[in-house]
Amino acid sequence: MFAYQLRIAWKSIRRNLGHSLIVAGGIALGVAVSTLFATVRHSYAKDPLPGKSDSLFYVRLDSWDPHQSYPGDIGPPPQITYQDMAGIMRSDIPTHQSGMFKTSLYVFPPDASRGRPELEQIRLCFSDFFAMFDVPFRYGGAWDRKADAGPESVVVISEEMNDRLFGGENSVGKSVRIQDRQFRVVGVLDHWRPGVKFYDLTQFQVQAVEPVYMPFNWVRPMELRTAGNSDGWKSPSQFGFAGIFGSETAWIQMWVELPTADHLARYRAFLDAYALEQRKAGRFQRPLDNRVRTISQVMADFKIVPEEATATMMVSLLFLLICSLNLIGLLLGKFLARGAEIGVRRAMGARRLDVFVQHILECELVALAGGAVGLLLAAGGVELVNLWTKTMFQRSDFFQVDWAMAGFATSAALVAGLIAGLYPALRVCRIAPAVHLKTQ
């Protein structure tokens, strides 16, 4: 019966093609606008590491000023100090863990023909970074823990950097000069485009991932400072570069992988014990407030999804609603005009439900066609937004229409079709058959 009603609905669409195109166009417009703005919001809000995001945790410790809390309403400082990173990385509870920060250094092409040295963003991290975040490799792989300890002169570079420095060929084993030192390439990343740069949410989270990664412990020999945010409440006791390592300045992002609830409970206990131990040494004088948060939690804590994105999405949904409401009259006129056919079908034994389903199906078929066009328009709109934000974001692929958004567009179209068609379909199915037959 469903297939029959689908066929009848399709015939009706073809019979009134112009009318159907107008209805589909109205829905396409609404779906395009709502999908565009939903995509903008979704690009910020989506799970950046599906399947793993619940076992990865961002660590924050409240080592802040005993006399006043960290500014704002986010609780403890967003990053931790070097001395705390060194302290908590002694734990063997996490299966992977890494402190990390971003710096800027000059990277030299192997020869002058490949351009001039450029100041590049470089992430200093531990080898666990790559396994923890499921970072894909095209060539080679991550450095090992021995290279962490050394530190050894090794780097991992992004595919873009590999294209620029080595023309895209397998560069594992080749040398690249960073500042005044030579580093050996041990790995080249494959295409890696997490939406939000989830592992560092402390600063402009939409930027692309860094093009170069090197062992964290190069921080001292190369006297590297963070190119990101740092927060402090107390002057270092020692002047100069060495002072930052024993200071209360927080500049390191700390991630751990805790695969089970038991790991998490034990790690929380470990952090509390660490903080209490530090309290005995005169630090951590504030009430205990150690945060171990999943990716989605920390994204919420740091308000990664801009309120404007949510607001514009809501407005765009209202626009879709208005588009749908405007189509009610059009569909009602169309359905009432075919009263004679409805009357005959009712006389032949069609129930109200049969008539209703047939007309709703017709609305939904038209809506799906409109939704498909709307999705294409939205995809075009998203590319325009990417072009518009390219300079600001330093990437042109942050906003993406993915399967989730295709699903959104389809659902939005179906809901719009239902809103537009519900009243007309109910109206025609409730009219007594004799009244329909009088209209012939």
Next chain:
Amino acid sequence: MLHMKNVSKVYRTEIVETHALADLTVHVGRGEFVAVMGPSGSGKTTFLNVAGLLDTFQRGEYLLDGTDVRRMRDSAMSRIRNRKIGFVFQGFNLMPDLDVFDNVDVPLRYRRLPARERRERIERALEQVGLSSRMRHYPSQLSGGQQQRVAIARVLAGDPALILADEPTGNLDSVMSHEILDLLERINEGGTTIIMVTHSAECAAHAHRQIHLRDGRMVEVDEPPSLVRGREPGLAPGLG
């Protein structure tokens, strides 16, 4: 087959009340062929609509094949229309974008019959009306008489106990009209009850008896003896 007692149907607007049926009492026995006559506005079509469960009524009693339809739900009425009643309209009322086969298929679809049975019924019905060769023609490709025969095939395919025909020859010339009336007579001879609304005395003469309506009331029952045939013994001829 059909028993109406004191049935009233009033159309109300803000300024006027029209009594389309006023305490109408009619009895039609199984296998009868009854013609309903009367001037325009006498309530013929309203009677047919109420009889066919296409419209409601305010007062009275209506038993169709022994079933009280007064407080029946819409789905139950649809089921009765689908299984027990066949409609033949003056304007044929075929679906213009369905071919002959699919038009005849309409009531069978709502009966949710399996495809094979539907096909057999459709082919048989079209054969009965002599249109087997036009199965894939569209209504616009048929003459008026052929279209009405398709409409009758649509009824036959459903094998109803009661056929309600509203001016079935009203849009046809005299030759076509005779064809259709002959067809209806043959169907009636097979035991199907037929109630036919008509303005034409010539058409009405094909019926076993005639009911005359005026202002929604029955004013006369005319039973040409020469045409009465095959009626079940003991059936009341008119008023109940």
